Amino acid sequence: MSAEPITPGAGLRGPARPSAYREENDFDGAVIVPANALWGAQTQRAIETFTISDLRLPRRYTGALGALKRAAARANADLGRLDPALAEAIVAAAGEVADGLLDDHFRVDVFQTGSGTNTNMNANEVIANRANQLLGMPLGTRHPVHPNDHVNLGQSSNDVTPTVVHLAAQTGITHRLVPAFSHLETALRVIAVATDGIVKPGRTHLQDAVPIRLGQEFLGHAGQIERSIDRFRAAQRGLAEVALGGTAVGTGLNTHPEFAGRVVAALAAEFGVELRETDNHFQAQNNLDAVVFASGALRTAAASLLKIADDVRWMNSGPRAGLGEIEVPSLSMGSSIMPGKTNPIVAEAVCQVAAKVMGNDATIAVAGGRGNFELTVMTPVVAFSLLESIELLAGTAVVFADRCISGIRATSAGPAAVERTLMMVTALSPRIGYDEAAAVAREARASGRTIREVARERTDLREDELSELLDPRRMTGVG
DSSP states (O other): OOOOOOOTTTTSSSSOOGGGEEEEEETTEEEEEETTOSOOHHHHHHHHHOOSOSOOOOHHHHHHHHHHHHHHHHHHHHTTSSOHHHHHHHHHHHHHHHTTTTGGGOOOOSSSOTTOHHHHHHHHHHHHHHHHHHTTOOTTOOOSSOIIIIITTTOOHHHHHHHHHHHHHHHHIIIIIHHHHHHHHHHHHHHHHHTTTOEEEEEETTEEEEEEEHHHHHHHHHHHHHHHHHHHHHHHHHHTEEOTTOTTTSSOTTSOTTHHHHHHHHHHHHHTSOOEEOSOHHHHHHOOHHHHHHHHHHHHHHHHHHHHHHHHHHHHOOSSSSOOOEEOOOOSBOOSSSTTOBOOHHHHHHHHHHHHHHHHHHHHHHHHTOEETTEESOHHHHHHHHHHHHHHHHHHHHHHHHHTGGGOEEOSHHHHHHTTOGGGGGGGHHHHOHHHHHHHHHHHHHHTOOHHHHHHHHSOOOHHHHHHHTOTTGGGSOO
16 A cells, blocks of 8 residues: 555645635535545535534544544454455554544534534544545545445444443543542552641531541541542443444444454453443443443542542641641742732642533533433533543542642641640540530630640549540540
8 A cells, every 4th residue: 555644634724725625525415625634525514514612522532433443444354344455444544543643634523413423424534535545546536445335334323432432431541540549549648647646626517526637537538539449440340331233223233243342352452441342232322321320430539539629728728827737839829919828729720620520420411311212412522521521530630649639748736726626525525424524615615725624623533534535646546
C-alpha cells in the first residue's frame, strides 16, 4: 500500500474557495465537503445540522471507537467476510484514529442523534477515506473501501456506541481513576499516621464533641476513598458486559455469530480491561443501566471528596479567628485587596469538581431513562458526561493528594482546645451518672471554667481519678 501523508485539518479553515471543496452524494443528494476532509457526506450533514455547541466526544471515546473498527476489520477478514487487502487498509486507517492522528476530522457535536449514529458514521467515513487514500485513491470515491459495507460491516451504531461507552469508561476507571484514588488514599493514610499523636476536639453538628485524634479523622477520610475504589470496581462489573453483536435491535441481524466475541476479546487484551459480549443483547441495547450505576459510583466519590475537602477547609480556617487546627500549603495569594491573605485553593477546586460531577450524574440519570422499546436515545451526552466525570475525578484526586493533603501541617490549636471542651464530661458519666455529668457541664459552660475544675468541686472523685478519666488520649480509644 502507498502511504500518502495527510495533514490533519488541512484545508478545513480559512476563506471559502471553490477549489477547496469537493462534491459527494448520499441518500439525499449532493453534499459539498471540504476538499481535504476525511469525512464524507453524512458527516458533513451532521456538522451542518448540529451547530449547538463546541463540545465534542473526548479523545478516550474516539480512540476506543478507532480501536473497535480496527478489531472489527481483523475479525471480519478472519471470518472470510472482508477481503484481506481491504481489511489491511482499514486496519491501518483505524489505527490512525485510535492513535489520535486524525482527531481534527471528528467534528460532530456531542448533541446529535441519540444513538450516536453521526459519530459512528464520522468514524466510518474517515476510516474509509483514509484507507482509500492509502490504496492510492482520491478522497470521496467510496471505493474500493466503503464506509458502510466494509468499515461498518457486522455492526450498527446501536451496538457500537454503547460498546464504546463501556470500553472507554472501563479503560478510564482501570488506568486513570483507580490509580488516582489509590494515590489519594495513600496520601491520606500517610498524614493519618503522621498526626495520630495529636488529640483535638471531635465535632458533631459543628459543636464540640468528645476528643478524637487528628490521625483518626484522616483515617476516616482514607476509608472513604478506599470504599470509593470498591464502588468503582463494582461498577466495572456491569460495564464489562457490552452490546456488540446485537446490531440494530439486539437480534444480531447481518453479523457473524463469532464476530462480536472476537472483537471484544481483542479489545479486552489491547486495553487491559475486563470485557465480554452480553448474553442478552436486548437488555444491553434497550437501556444504559450499567452506565447509570457507574455514574452513581462517581457521584458518591464526588460526595466523599466534597466532604473531605470541606473538612480540610474548616480545620484550616483562620489562621487566627478560625479553628486553625491545620495549615495547608500556601500556593498563591488569595486576595487582590487583602495583602498576605492565603486560601485553601486546592480544596475549593475539589469542591467545584464535586459539584460538576454531581451535575453530570443528574444528566446521566435523566438520559438513562430516555428511550423507547429497543434503544436509548441520549447516549452521546451520557458518554460525554461519564467520561468527563472520570477524568475530572482522577485529575482532582492527584492534585488534592499532591498539592494539599501531602503538605498539611498540624498546629497546636487542636490540642490546646481539648481541655476547654465541655464534652470531656462524657468520660465522667459512667462514674457519676448522666444527670450529674450534665449538671457539671452546665455549670462549666455558665462559669467559663473547664470540666476538670468544676468536677473537682462538685464530685468526690480523687485527683488521680480525674486525671485518668479526663486523659484526652485515653478517651480516643475503645473502653
